[in-house]
Amino acid sequence: MKRYIALLLVVASAALAACNTVAGAGEDLSAGGHAVTNSAEKSK
Template identity: 55%
Template sequence: MRIVTTLLLAAMALLAACNTIAGAGEDISKGGQAIHRGAEEAK
C-alpha cells in the first residue's frame, strides 16, 4: 500500500511541475511580446 501511495504522490508532483513550467513559459512569452511591441513603437 505504501508503494501505491508513493507512486500517486510522485505522479501528482510531476503533473504539478509540468503545469508550473508551462505557466512560466507562457509568462516569459508574453513578456517577450511586450518588449517586441515596445521596440516596434519606439521605431
C-alpha cells in the first residue's frame, strides 16, 4: 500500500510540473502572437 501511495505522489507531481510547463509555453506563444499583431498594425 505504501508503494502505491508513493507512486501516486510521484505521478501527481509530474503531472503538475507538466501542466505548469504547458501553461508557460502557451503564454510564450500568446506573447509572440501579440507581437506579430502589433507589428502588423504598425505597418498599416
